[in-house]
Amino acid sequence: IPDSGHKYYxxxxxxxxxxxxxxxxxxxxxxxxxxxFPPVVNIKCMHTKDQKQIQEEDNRLYxxxxxxxxxxxxxxxxxxxxxxxxxxEPAWALAVAGSSYIMWEKSTESLGYxxxxxxxxxxxxxxxxxxxxxxTVLLHEIPTQEIISCHMxxxxxxxxxxxxxxxxxxxxxxxxxxxxxxxxxxxxxxxGKGANF
Amino acid sequence: xxxxxxxxxxVAAAAGTETFVGHQVLRIIPTSDEELQKVQELQDLExxxxxxxxxxxxxxxxxxxxxPFPSLQPLKAHLEANGVTYSIMIEDVQELLDQEQMEMLxxxxxxxxxxxxxxxxxxHTLDEIYTFMDLLVAENPNLVSKLEIGRSTENxxxxxxxxxxxxxxxxxxxxDTGIHSREWVTQASGVWFAKQIVLDxxxxxxxxxxxxxxxxxxxxxxxxxxFAFTQTxxxxxxxxxxxxxxxxxxxxxxxxNWDAGFGGSGASGNPCSETYHGPYANSEPEVKAIVDFVKNxxxxxxxxxxxxxxxxxxxxxxxxxxPVPDQKELHEVSAKAVAALSSLYGTNYKYGSIITTIxxxxxxxxxxxxxxxxxYSFTFExxxxxxxxxxxxxxxxxxxxxxxxxxxxVIMLHARDHL
Numbered sequence: 001i002p003d004s005g006h007k008y009y010x011x012x013x014x015x016x017x018x019x020x021x022x023x024x025x026x027x028x029x030x031x032x033x034x035x036x037f038p039p040v041v042n043i044k045c046m047h048t049k050d051q052k053q054i055q056e057e058d059n060r061l062y063x064x065x066x067x068x069x070x071x072x073x074x075x076x077x078x079x080x081x082x083x084x085x086x087x088x089e090p091a092w093a094l095a096v097a098g099s100s101y102i103m104w105e106k107s108t109e110s111l112g113y114x115x116x117x118x119x120x121x122x123x124x125x126x127x128x129x130x131x132x133x134x135x136t137v138l139l140h141e142i143p144t145q146e147i148i149s150c151h152m153x154x155x156x157x158x159x160x161x162x163x164x165x166x167x168x169x170x171x172x173x174x175x176x177x178x179x180x181x182x183x184x185x186x187x188x189x190x191x192g193k194g195a196n197f
Numbered sequence: 198x199x200x201x202x203x204x205x206x207x208v209a210a211a212a213g214t215e216t217f218v219g220h221q222v223l224r225i226i227p228t229s230d231e232e233l234q235k236v237q238e239l240q241d242l243e244x245x246x247x248x249x250x251x252x253x254x255x256x257x258x259x260x261x262x263x264x265p266f267p268s269l270q271p272l273k274a275h276l277e278a279n280g281v282t283y284s285i286m287i288e289d290v291q292e293l294l295d296q297e298q299m300e301m302l303x304x305x306x307x308x309x310x311x312x313x314x315x316x317x318x319x320x321h322t323l324d325e326i327y328t329f330m331d332l333l334v335a336e337n338p339n340l341v342s343k344l345e346i347g348r349s350t351e352n353x354x355x356x357x358x359x360x361x362x363x364x365x366x367x368x369x370x371x372x373d374t375g376i377h378s379r380e381w382v383t384q385a386s387g388v389w390f391a392k393q394i395v396l397d398x399x400x401x402x403x404x405x406x407x408x409x410x411x412x413x414x415x416x417x418x419x420x421x422x423x424f425a426f427t428q429t430x431x432x433x434x435x436x437x438x439x440x441x442x443x444x445x446x447x448x449x450x451x452x453x454n455w456d457a458g459f460g461g462s463g464a465s466g467n468p469c470s471e472t473y474h475g476p477y478a479n480s481e482p483e484v485k486a487i488v489d490f491v492k493n494x495x496x497x498x499x500x501x502x503x504x505x506x507x508x509x510x511x512x513x514x515x516x517x518x519x520p521v522p523d524q525k526e527l528h529e530v531s532a533k534a535v536a537a538l539s540s541l542y543g544t545n546y547k548y549g550s551i552i553t554t555i556x557x558x559x560x561x562x563x564x565x566x567x568x569x570x571x572x573y574s575f576t577f578e579x580x581x582x583x584x585x586x587x588x589x590x591x592x593x594x595x596x597x598x599x600x601x602x603x604x605x606x607v608i609m610l611h612a613r614d615h616l
Contacts, residue, residue, distance in 0.1 A: 017584070080381075080432045081320050082590030114583035116433065138433065140586055143556040145450070145471035147433045 005033040006109060014045070017096055024048045032109040039109070058158040065090045065131050071123040072133070078117065091121045091133060094162075098154040099137045101164045106139075116140040116147060130157045139168070217294060219266030222250065222287035225276070226259050235279050236260055245272060263290060312336060317389050317598075319591045320381055323353075323425050326418055329388055330356060337395050346416075347486025350439040353421040355486050360394050360413040368616055370407070370499040370609050373416040373487070376451050376562070377435045378423025380505040382579050382589045382597055387417035387503070389598035390605070407609045410616065411498070414490075420451055420483055433587065435471050437481050444468035449475035452504075454484045457564035458516025463557035474560045487562075491569060499573035499612040500566040501605065506586050507555070507578035508546045510535050510604065513567040515551030515558035523572050524550070530573070530611050534604035541600040544580065551576065573612045577601060 001007055008030045014023045028043035047054070065072070074088045077095070084092055095118045103113040119136040126132050135152040150168035227233035236253050239245070239262070248263040264272055276283055287293055309315040309325070312332050321329070334341045340360055347355045361367065374387035394413060397404045407413070418424050422438040436448030446469035453464035456478035460466070464474035479485045491497055512527040514520075521527065531548035538546055551558060555578075563574035580589055580597045589597070 076432075078585060078588045078590070080427075080588065082585050082588045082593070114586050116586050117588060140583075143472075143558070144465075145435060147471075 001031075003034075005031055007031045017093070022048055037108070038105070055158065061090055061093060062131065062156075062158045065094075065123075068123075071125055072121060073123065074118075074121045076117065076119065077121065088121070091123070092118055094131075094133060094154055094156065095121065095135050095137055095152070097162055098133075098135065098152050098164045099139065099150070101162065102137075102150055102152065102166045102168070103139060106168070111144070112142045113148075114140045114142070119149070130155050132156075217263075217290040219269070220263055220287075220290040221266075221269060221285055222261055222263045222290065223272075223283045224259050224261050224286045225281060225283045227253065227256055227281075229256070232281050235276075235281050239272075247272075261286060263287075312392055312395070315388075315392070317385075317392065318595050320385055320594070321388070322428060323418060323421055326384065326388060327356070330358060330391070330417070333358070333391055333395060340395060340398060341391075344414075346490045347482055349420070349422045349483055350437055350481070351422045351425075353425070355416070355421070355483060356418070357414050357416045357490070358391055360398070360408065360415070362398075362408045364412075366494070366496055367410065367412045368496050368498045368612075369412040369414055369494065370501070370612060371414045371416075371491070371497050371566075372501045372503065372605065373419045373562075374503045375417060375424060376419040376483075376502060377504055378420045378427045379433050379435050379587045380579075381427070381587065382505050382594060383503045384418055384424065385591075385594045386579065386598035386601055387415060389595060390602060391415055391417065393598075393602055403606050403610050407606075407613050410613055411609070413609075414497075416487070419487075422483075423448070436473065437483055439475075439481060441468035441473075441476070446473075449473050449481050451481055451484050452502075452562055453558065453560040454478060454481050455488075455560050455562050455565035457561060457568055458514075458559040461516055461559040463516055463552075463559035472558075478560065488565075491566065491571075497566075497571050498616065499575075499608055500563060500571045501575045501577065501608065502562045503577045503579065503601075505579040505589070506581055506583065508544065508580060508582050509554060509576075509578040510538075510546055510548040511551045511554055511563075511576040511578070512548075513550065513561075513564045513574055515561040516564050518552055520550065521567060527573070527575075530608060531575070533611075534575075534607040537607045538600045538604040541603060542596055544600055573608060575608060577604070 010028045010030065011025070012028075013025045015021060016023045024045050024047040026043055026045035028041065031040040033039065072088065072091050074085065074091060077088050077092050078084045096115060099115045103115070107113060116138040119138055122134045124132040124134060133154045135154065137150050137152055139148040139150060141148050148168050150166050152164060152166045155163040225232075225236055227236055233253060233256060239247060240249065240252070245268045246265050247268065249260070250263060251259055251261040253260045273283075309328065309332065312329060315329055315332075330343055334343050340362065342359045342361070344357045344359055345354050346357050349355060372387070372390065375384035394404065394415075398408055399405055420437060423434050423436060426434045426438060434448075436450050438448050440447060441449075450464070450472045453472050453474040459478040460474055465472045467473060475481060479488055491500075510531045512521065512524075512531060528549070535546040535548050538544060547554060551561065551564075561576075563576050567574040579601060580593055
């Protein structure tokens, strides 16, 4: 759109992350403006599942997590061989949802992301009914091919939107072998919607 | 008889446990009828829970019996009292089991014995893959040979398998996997391809006809330093492991290091970047080795470089929007190859030139090979589309390799038909 930006018209189908089944289709427009970020998005989706079904599945996931006898802790999900421990699947599912929010916020007209791996997860037990997890997630950035490490704090209760706060640092600043050493500080400002900690 | 009943009573009082801790295996060789009878009688004493590995057969034939710990003292006393000689074959059965268990675990990561017992549905170490190559050659010396085309930065050998039914410097197909080390499904697929060629080279019409006229070169671990690094230090490592002067960062993107639009848009000049093109074209020995090989061979007709992930089949160019002269033909071949691929499991692939299908990338492999005159230059991006990405579950290795092979055959057959 001359002097304004680029407008994209999208039609796509979605699939259930767990079993690959068709979950619905969407129509969307995305307008990248020359002078303002983020883009303007209009989207309309047709879900294959109805609200009731979705609610039931959410509740099942919630109960699964609540009924653990110990706080969930894990590393490398999936592992190097693509394997996910069944006990860590619920934590992984939430990580997928939470990091999609990060990726949505970070994406630009020329930068896209995939979730490469959940490097670590730690559950915080709360006095109220909310579930809370601390994650380190690795995002694969296209086309730069960089692996971006993000710290993500996620809170959830079925029927409420996921609350995500995050801070990302690039893995590559003068790094040597071995584990990522972030150039940012862990006490950095966390972005995200929801109440401040 | 009374003695036996007493024995049984003693043992019953000291009931056994579940494990084999303290169990021994005794060997008795009866040399007289009396001895033989005594040993045979032992079989009737259920309370002793004796486990005969070698049952009594006759005079002079060894009898081996596993004796649970609580039965040991009573049994030995009984044997000695009756003049039956025995020796201790295994001092502690559990110890032996533990040892064996350890070896088995070690053994699972150890060298396979034949390419028929090799596990194609799992990811392997560099050593296991090198062993596999040697086994394949040893088992099929008339078809397969191994060439060393150079050495990596860390001095690892760069091996290429050559599949040939004869001739001299026949027109050839080149396939490489693992140029980006974190793309594990590619090296794993390369191993599968190698075995498949051996299995099918006579009974598969298409493959047989290709090998009648052409050789196939397959480099399975194109970036061995990177591959070793993904196994020991960082699963997400992509580049080579060369040191860069003036920087603490290591490695060059081997798919930006070729002499085609080198250093242009679509690569980074920053050594810390994942798409760093390197100080100059062919600076990486892993790349130079292939360049030298291709130039020296002079008769390569199809060149396929395999990556993951995204499910794409790509042809040149990546460094420029100018279409290649053979665009139409390459597009048609891609369509056919993708159709063949999808026919197996319904896997969806997109295809097109690099720059129009993914993004601009300069200094790429197939841009260079195409410019060398190798018309059928293709790059694959294998499964999946991002759900597991680089961490593709091992159970998808074989299906991925199988479907990709169908596409490769389309490309090879087309090359053969257009020699």
